[in-house]
Amino acid sequence: MSPSNPAVAPQLRQIIFYHLDNDLTQNALFVAGRLHALDPRNGDSIHLLALCHLRLGRMKAAYEYSRDRAVRGSHLGCSYVFAQACLALEQYSDGIMALERSRGQWAMRNHWNKHSDTSRRHVPDAAAVYALLGKLWKAHGDLKKAADFSAAALKANPFMWDAFEDLCASGVPLRSSNIFRMTPEMQSCLSALTISEDQNDSQQPATSQLSVSTPGNDPFNPVRTAGDPGLNHGGSGLLSRLNGMLPSANGNAPLSDWDTPTANSFANDEDIIMGDNSIGYSGNDPPQAPMRKTRTLQALLPDSDAPKMKLTTTGRGRVKDVNGSFESDITRPTTASNNHKRTVSGHIPASVSSNPDPAAAPQRRSARLFSQIRPSSSKSTTNVAKAAESTDKRELKKAKATGTKGRSTQVGRVVSGNRNHIQNMEPEKRELSRAPSIASVTSTLPKKTIQPHVDAGTEHEGLQWILDLFAKLGNGYYQLSRYQCQAALQAFASVSPQQRETPWVLSHIGKAYYERQQYAEAEEVFARIRKIAPALMEDMEVYSTVLWHLRKEMDLAYLSHELIDQDRLSPQSWCAIGNSFSLSRDHDQAVKCFKRATQLDPGFAYAFTLQGHEHVENEEFDKALYAYRCAISADHRHYNGWYGLGQVYEKLGKYDVAEKHYRSAYQINPTNPVLIGCIGTVLEKMRKPQAALVQYAHACDLDPKSAYARHAREKKARCLMNLRRPKDALAELEVLKDLAPDSANVHFMLGRVYKIVRDKTNAIRHFTIAMNLDPKAAPYVKEQMEVLDEDDDDYDDEDIM
Template sequence: MSPPPAGVNAQLRQLIYYHLDNSFLENALFLAGRLHALEPRNPDAAHLLALCNLRLGRYKAAYDCSKSKNVQHFQHLGCAYVFAQACLGLERYDLGAQALEKVRGLWAGRNNWNKHSETSRRHVPDAAACYCMLGKLYAAHGDTKKAIDYFVEALKINSFMWDAFTGLCDIGAVVRPQNVFKITPDMLASISHAATNGTGSHTTSSQESLDTRNPFVSTPDVDPFNPPVRQGGDIGLNLGGSNLLSRLNGSHNVSNGLGAGSTYHGMETPIANGQQFPDDDVMMGDAGGPVLNEPTTDLGLAPARKPRIPGFNAVEEPPRMRSITSRGRTKTIPEGDQTDIPRPINQNGHKRTVSGHSMQHSQVSTTQAVDPTAAPPRRSVRIRKTLTQMRPGTSKPAGTSSKDAESKEPRELRKVKATGTRGRTGTTSTVGRIVSGNRTVHMEVTEPSKPESRPASAAAMAAPPPRMVPQVDSAREQEALHWLLDLLLKIGSGYRHLSRYESNKALEAFAAVPKGQRESPWVLAQIGKAYYECSMYDEAEAAFHQIREKTPSFLEYMEVYSNTLWQLKQEVALSHLAHTLMDQDRLSPQAWCALGNASSLDRQHDDAVKCFARATQLDPKFAYAFTLQGHEHVANEEFDKAMAAYRNAISADNRHYNGWYGLGNVYERLGKYEVAEKHYRAASQINPNNAMILVRIGLVLDRMKKFEPALAQFEAAIKIDPRSIMARFRKSQILLKLGAPEESLTELLWLKDAAPDDANIHFLLGRCYKKLRDRASAIRHLTIAMNLDPKSHGVIKEVMESIDQDDDAAWSSEDER
């Protein structure tokens, strides 16, 4: 079989990106394999192959493809980034971080913010993405300090890096959202730069379309052979800090907009990554079409591109292009001479028109231009002809005789020179262009008989005078950014408070979110979680129920919803939720957690353990499933298994306070109160706003006969949650032990009104009245307690028999989760 032609690799790249953009990942992987077989040593091919495997979730394959024996692959930003992502999935965090650190020189300083649109992509990451990925790798590795540093760096570059913000909150770092979600100077510079460049060169069909066009978005209707203005940081304009004009203006000729000796030579689109282009990478769209084929000699098929260069003024000389015609170049007399008529080279001194034709051949040229059946003239010839047809400030028709053109020639050439360009006839033109804010040449082009196969390019369209349109667009974009950042600030403030378990403040922050955003599934889930942390289970259930009604397919935080229903003892609703989630996605850990909670509420603890174990198999980082598994082992009095489950929860998430709380509960049941207090306090450090943790600390101190510290813990719990029945009940207990029955009675009377059917409260009221020598009230409340809880008949009867004696007997029934 003959070797593949030169355009095969470019076509394969185009097809790979086509299938990736249209989510045909298997097709993209197959074609990437073909490209890699053609170019086994090309890191770009390896990058595409690894990227396709990564999109398919095949982390090991992506790891192997990006980690090749070829040393160049580790000098390729795309390969290093995919390798780091694969390492994150394979839990090889240190290797991924090392790979990104090695190629720091390729991504440091990059900023792709505001450079993505429907037709423009950056297929390799910028500095913000790499910093965020490093933060994730170090956070998973356990290096909190480095993770915080990298997340902060990512947010400094791009305020919209939401993963970096949530990463900081999840780590427990001190974050001030008002310092994160704000417009940076780089953003303002990018908006202003894009808007300024957008006026002079964007192709528009009317003045209205020019005013309303978004300067950031590259629309598909733009001529791919004459692309609109690209931003200053684009690769087509700055290569390693040098202006593209200097590249195109060198000794090499230019064909189809690409310099034969430039860095683009032999390069197919999409443009490859990093090694050759240290500033920016373009994937299709801005690169001038999906595929750039090999240069051809027939330049009439596609006119040469003339990109609008930021900073290019009228004094600079346009890029030198290869002469389109076979005629020699002309010389112009210096500006100081009296005559402005160009003298031809290698001719006999015949006068020549501005179009470059000799007078003796003008009749032939005119005939060719008028003939409707003839092929259209070359673009350079058309541009030269327009110079003779246009008279600024006159109402004469565009088409004039050769004699008129000859008589007006000196004045016309002076006007051309006044623009500041010493052009060569037949090479370039500044017709209808605004050059860096300098004076504008207003010309009317009327060529009704000229056939056109596509819309005129941006360089050939006449643009209106600069009347501050960029400022209007820039102001609009700034207003949009302010609104969006303000929205992220409100949502981010709520998320930050919730990550610090400041549930009341989180609810206030989410209440400030606009209604449409507040009723979105993700925000409603955060609100439901905040209510759950406040033990406001009815409100939490209402929030999650709203999610199920609006978006039944939403699975995030459904384990919290199932725990809420468990606390409310709603067996039917919990069973329905579990079966619905299992029907939606049997491979989601949330579904198995809901099924396990349903089994637990039905007191089928062994089945519940199996469900929670299945959830941890599906997601080994799902810490709450380990905690729920530990609760079931405690219910079965399998304390060793419970401790193992709680430790797994802490290993999955070191800030999962429920795991620390569970360990403290196990040690408390085993009578190891000092160790239990240590674990309870660790949980309290993570979540200082949980009243139940403080109550457990007070109980452990009470068991160790430390009554005063225990009372302080109960009072602190009441300050956090004045509605906490458990905290007030334990406070009344400790007050009785400290010999303050009057203060205890005050708390108990409040509790009797809050929970009139609680046997514990009536039993403690009986003991309190016994201390106060109110025998009738004591017997009445002890009798009520006996009726509410017949199982405790023996203990209550002993207290009633010793009604005239002082004792410190204590009894309570606890059912906590």
């Protein structure tokens, strides 16, 4: 049987959010079960229960609980949880459908400045939904729609970094300076903040109080309306204060940083109902205490011509005006300027009476609230308060003379602060009236918890600094995603040293060095990351590959043991172990480790690529093809997978197919000289030396000092020899000799070129150097020296090494 007390459900919701905010998800799930049992059809209860299951990783349970409301599109919170569960369960179409059906509830929301230390939003806004839709469409395979939704998320909120990463991963051309800039909402808030500061400077400052909550209101679901200035107050964070000085709806002066705004009850706002697409009040909050409207200054003056409101009472104990609308108020834990001291429960103590005349009626609550909300030390304000007090006394005398009887009168008098009739109340209500209020406890907070006020200029400067930081980091990340490694390094170098020495920035700098084949520099950067954040697992597979290229077997084995001790379920750990086995020539064990990594994360494309490399070493080409195709399926822009496919087809003699896959990899990473050299090698084997020469020249121009550039220059010289251009080949080899003086193959090719141009002296000298550098190549060298006097018409001989 459901409890008769309507305050049970709001209290349960407060307990749930308390546990969620403190990462006590299991406790939150238990309490959410109690709340769901009270009202199984309530959308908020279903949302909280599904949310707890989602936080615990129970995707199937979150899917089942939120499905009914999500499919109908009647509750935004359920639709969002359902879509997240669908993303994890690979039910992408269902998640997209649920979010689209609830579009009317999130399309116009923008919460970028509504989250702070004291304000929350438990349902998503348009930017969050757009980002989730982008992920769903990407997983579904429609990359164009995924990019459109990610761009829409960034347009609504430029701080949606994951949407920016998704855009970079899709290969869409971007300009970070156009993305990370102030939106019209930010500019309007800053303008409103500047205007309100100018108004405050022209007025006399008033005493401010700390914003607190009352026990009758749910702090996570405050009863507010869309025009309530309270939606823009209450937070000490940057974004909350940006929207915190908007003018009030009634045209009065804006509230100060610590004022508690008066709220109107029963408005259909997102804070009352977490996402239910129903009209009116949800019925889960406790009934508000009977309150009276706060009067304006004109209404409190004795000679005011404002019409009097005729107040009636309903059977449910709420004050109702003649038009039938309910009114509420929020009790403020402040001390009035006229020495009206109150107890914890809000009553006037016997020792300090606010009425010197014992026969006079108690003061009206509206006058007390007015004196508390608008305190002032000026003489005019004191006169207004006295006039209002005398007016209230006359009105209360008239009301007392009418002899109103019944339950509604008792409730009204109890709420107004009188102690009469409290003994006749029910025990449960009496206990609630004796309980100390949250407002009274919060009012005792030390003064140091109040953040100092920051002016509009400082707010604008701080927000612009954050956007500039995002733009620099975004530019570096975008350039790295396009494999423009030099530009990425320059962008990361422009970041301040405090930001640059963080693990995220350092890991991307290390990956940029790795893509440039600068393995020594990459090792230094990753070693720094291990000192700063030894528990970091991201990008450690790249670090292990760097050590593999440097042939540091001991360091790689030590890194593997460290990673596996930290997290045995991390795919990066198993990739490091696999690289360690591969370096020791144990390819079978390496394949097992890479398979384990792909089992832990089926979307880890790099592990599939490493697995394919090991199959190639074992000459298991069918298995290698399958591994590379899995890598491409996990990430279509993973150029290593395309390169692996081209490598397999080249070994199988299918040069035309190999060229196609090499060119696919080149389109993704156009700055990698290895890919360009592979295209040239395949073209040369297909008897297309002119086309191959173009590729070799391009590879040499990308990075003339790199290790692979020397290899490409060597291939270029051989291609020139095949084209019977020995002088051009000799020029290339002379440059290459200075870059690699200890290469036996370079000296062997120089001997052949001098033999062609009939320079026997230099030919014999270079043949002799090649034989001394590589004694195993002596038979090939001697064969060329024996036919030194003959014409060398065979230009297609392979190198000696």
